[in-house]
Amino acid sequence: MNERIEPAALAPNRPVASGDHGTFSLPADHPQVRWGRVGVLLMNLGTPEGTSYWPMRRYLKEFLSDRRVIEVPRLIWWPLLNLIILSKRPGPKGRDYASVWNNELDEGPLKTITRGQSEKLQAAMGDSVVVDWAMRYGKPEVAGRLQALLDQGCDRILLVPLYPQYAAATSATACDQAFRALMDMRWQPTVRVSPPYHDDPVYIEAMAQSIREGLAKLDFEPEVILTSFHGVPRSYLLKGDPYHCQCHKTGRLIREALGFSPERMRVTFQSRFGNEEWLKPYTDETVQTLAKSGVKRMAIVAPGFTADCLETLEELDGENRHYFEENGGEQFAYIPCLNDSDLGMRVIENVVRRELQGWV
Numbered sequence: 001m002n003e004r005i006e007p008a009a010l011a012p013n014r015p016v017a018s019g020d021h022g023t024f025s026l027p028a029d030h031p032q033v034r035w036g037r038v039g040v041l042l043m044n045l046g047t048p049e050g051t052s053y054w055p056m057r058r059y060l061k062e063f064l065s066d067r068r069v070i071e072v073p074r075l076i077w078w079p080l081l082n083l084i085i086l087s088k089r090p091g092p093k094g095r096d097y098a099s100v101w102n103n104e105l106d107e108g109p110l111k112t113i114t115r116g117q118s119e120k121l122q123a124a125m126g127d128s129v130v131v132d133w134a135m136r137y138g139k140p141e142v143a144g145r146l147q148a149l150l151d152q153g154c155d156r157i158l159l160v161p162l163y164p165q166y167a168a169a170t171s172a173t174a175c176d177q178a179f180r181a182l183m184d185m186r187w188q189p190t191v192r193v194s195p196p197y198h199d200d201p202v203y204i205e206a207m208a209q210s211i212r213e214g215l216a217k218l219d220f221e222p223e224v225i226l227t228s229f230h231g232v233p234r235s236y237l238l239k240g241d242p243y244h245c246q247c248h249k250t251g252r253l254i255r256e257a258l259g260f261s262p263e264r265m266r267v268t269f270q271s272r273f274g275n276e277e278w279l280k281p282y283t284d285e286t287v288q289t290l291a292k293s294g295v296k297r298m299a300i301v302a303p304g305f306t307a308d309c310l311e312t313l314e315e316l317d318g319e320n321r322h323y324f325e326e327n328g329g330e331q332f333a334y335i336p337c338l339n340d341s342d343l344g345m346r347v348i349e350n351v352v353r354r355e356l357q358g359w360v
Contacts, residue, residue, distance in 0.1 A: 227268070233279075
């Protein structure tokens with residue numbers, strides 16, 4: 001354990017360090033300060049606290065009010081969000097969440113899996129670091145978990161956005177939230193941010209192995225495999241966001257590791273919202289087009305998600321399965337995310353140990 005606690009470790013009138021003169025004593029009312037430990041904060045997107053109208057509305061309001069996520073001018077977006085979207089969308093989205101909800105723990109699957117990742121990382125790292133987790137939207141909040149790490153003596157903290165590919169609407173906004181918390185702290189910890197790992201060999205091999213294992217469990221051989229990434233508006237790419245390029249590099253490296261042709265394994269983008277053009281090709285349109293063209297067997301994997309959530313379980317394994325089958329497809333499979341599996345934890349631990357060099 002690398003924690004130091006002061007002034008309990010400094011007895012009154014103890015001689016000072018060699019080279020100084022005299023002795024010192026601390027005031028009796030000096031506050032106890034914990035310091036000297038290293039913390040790791042895993043940060044994921046977030047999940048509502050419930051599937052009914054008001055929890056869904058609170059979650060959607062926080063998410064869709066983020067200027068990193070929605071870059072539409074406020075004069076246009078505010079009335080659209082508050083008068084239309086937040087009146088109509090919580091009900092349908094709540095039903096979608098209910099279809100994948102962890103009823104035993106009464107929480108979304110993203111929260112269950114991220115907690116598991118944190119607990120397994122803590123077990124792997126031992127006493128050398130303190131591991132915690134937080135959500136950008138919803139609970140547990142980033143500010144509260146940063147404070148919890150400080151309270152445990154962590155004066156050096158590694159922030160780990162759980163996104164292999166960088167995007168302003170994911171990695172950057174998670175860090176924004178942490179930096180806002182730092183602005184209110186008198187004694188700020190020293191902070192590092194783990195970089196995106198879209199082309200990290202450990203991540204690529206873990207994804208390739210996960211796909212191999214997933215395909216081996218099927219009773220059919222897919223003609224086409226889609227690597228589906230969460231989409232963003234195309235305008236974000238044109239403004240300089242590297243997300244599109246990093247997704248394509250990830251898709252190419254996974255495909256090459258598996259030895260598949262570009263025709264058999266393709267990159268698509270899902271979850272578009274609104275009328276603006278998003279990154280193409282769209283996953284749902286690709287699924288329908290392939291089914292109509294005669295493809296009968298298909299699989300989808302989501303390399304951009306570190307944990308299964310609404311967008312993978314309900315959208316990919318639900319909606320897109322339906323699109324495929326209603327347009328002539330016969331056999332469909334969704335291959336799960338790495339989650340807190342041994343392969344998934346190998347990736348996260350590799351990133352954390354690399355970025356903690358010099359601290360532990």
